[in-house]
Amino acid sequence: MRGIILTLAMPPTGFVVLILIGMLLRGGWRRFGRRVAWTSLIALILFGMPVVSSNLLLALETGLPTTPPADNPPQAIVVLGGDVIRTHQEKLGIRPGLLTLDRLRTAAALHRGTGLPILVTGGTTQPGTPPVGMVMDESLKDDFQTPARWVESKSADTWENARFSADILRAEGITSVYVVTHAWHMRRAVLAFQGTGLTVTAAPTSLDDPLGPDLSDFLPRAAGWQTGYFAIHEWIGYAWYKLR
16 A cells, blocks of 8 residues: 555656646636646656756765775675566566666675675565565575675665664674665665664665756656656655654
8 A cells, every 4th residue: 555655646646646636626626726737747747857857866876975984894785675576487486676686786796896795685575475685685696696694584665674784784793884775775775874883885886977968858758757756756765764
């Protein structure tokens, strides 16, 4: 139910819902409804423009703590779970999605460069499927020949990713970590780790490049709405974590 509500509320679907509501309002609410519909339509178009949605996303990727502290260098790598895909062709019934694979690839490369052990974190996101952490562990072994040392499989969101992972690592005497996730997700992830007793160095996947001057960037398209969805989701999540 939470996922359904989130899908209906978040753009671009949220704008479509408001357009429909505005068009259905009658009587004394008719004029107000038309204003809501037209405003939502304009917002939907703007939101689909890469020049708008990409800049919202890029703003999340600035000021990340990517330099390890000299007095407390990282002792482990924490990889945050992402999306998964259902499939009967895999022994676990699901496989890592493209976002998760991107994070695992970054973590495997970081492991080869540093030799640090890896912790993967992610709980169950779909009924009847194994935890994301378990799927990530299998992928690291099978696809990247880089097994994880620890698997955290109970967390339901980024906040719990940080809290439950910190519990495991502190018990091992670890106080400083690299955190691997997408650059646009990193700001919220770093905030989630505050107060856990771990010093965090951001190790994001590739940063997004700023758009060049291109007329097509002012034309709405599906990629723009997807980018905007990630951006708004992260800004809302960041604000919520700030208030916790």
